[in-house]
Every structure is written in C-alpha cells, then in structure tokens.
Amino acid sequence: HHISREVLHVGPNGAGLSLKLVHKLTLGSYVVALSEAVHFGLEAGLEPSLIEKLLVSLSSVRSPNSAIKVPKILRSDYATQFSLKHMIKDLSIIEGEARRQHSSMPLGS
Known part of the structure; x- marks a missing residue:
C-alpha cells in the first residue's frame, strides 16, 4: 500500500518534515x-457556475484541490476533509520554525 506516487530523498534528518510543512503552508x-x-x-453577484468554471477550469490557479474545494464551497458543504486541529498543529510548527530561521511569513502567521 502506497501513500504517494513517488518517493523523494530530500536530504538529512528533518528535511522531510520541512518539505511537508512547505506543502501544508501552501x-x-x-x-x-x-x-x-x-x-x-458571490457577494459581487457573479453566477456560481462562472466562479466555478474560472477557478476549476480556466485560470492559472486551477488545481486538483480547486476542483474538489470550489464545488463544496459553493454548496456550503463544510464536511471535514482534514481535521482543523491537525492543520493548526502544522501551522504552529511552521510558525515556530519560521521564527527559529528568522524567516518573515506575513501570510502564514
């Protein structure tokens, strides 16, 4: 059973966690x-179908994630897909690492 399509060697001990945190922050x-x-x-009065088409199919921000999330957002379907407590844990680790590295992260803070 695989959890990924590809195995990456990313460097010394701890580098894998750092790469995971890059993913979680993004x-x-x-x-x-x-x-x-x-x-x-929606508040601007745009048709939901136009918003969905733009974000899922046409724009440079389209991604597998937008294909999953946009329809759910439009339906107000906020069923848990990833526990918020786990995201908070990851973001807390990221914030600590950024502080330790003296790395500015205005968006991630």
Whole structure:
C-alpha cells in the first residue's frame, strides 16, 4: 500500500518534515484564499457556475484541490476533509520554525 506516487530523498534528518510543512503552508493558504475568492464573487453577484468554471477550469490557479474545494464551497458543504486541529498543529510548527530561521511569513502567521 502506497501513500504517494513517488518517493523523494530530500536530504538529512528533518528535511522531510520541512518539505511537508512547505506543502501544508501552501495548501492552507490556498484553501483560505480560494474560499475568500468564491465568497467575494458571490457577494459581487457573479453566477456560481462562472466562479466555478474560472477557478476549476480556466485560470492559472486551477488545481486538483480547486476542483474538489470550489464545488463544496459553493454548496456550503463544510464536511471535514482534514481535521482543523491537525492543520493548526502544522501551522504552529511552521510558525515556530519560521521564527527559529528568522524567516518573515506575513501570510502564514
């Protein structure tokens, strides 16, 4: 049983966690931005189908994640797909690592 299509050697001990945190920071920020963008479009009076077509099929932000999330956001389907407590844990680790590295992260903070 595989959890990934590809196995990557990313470096010394700890590098795998850092790469995972890069992914979690990107995904977490993306989902928040996607949700805000959908709601902005709806409040502006745009047709939900146009918002979905743009974000799922046409724009440079389209991704497998937008194909899953946008229809759910439009249906107000907020069923758990990833536990918020796990995302908070990951973001807390990211924030600590950024502080340790003296790395500025205005979006991730």
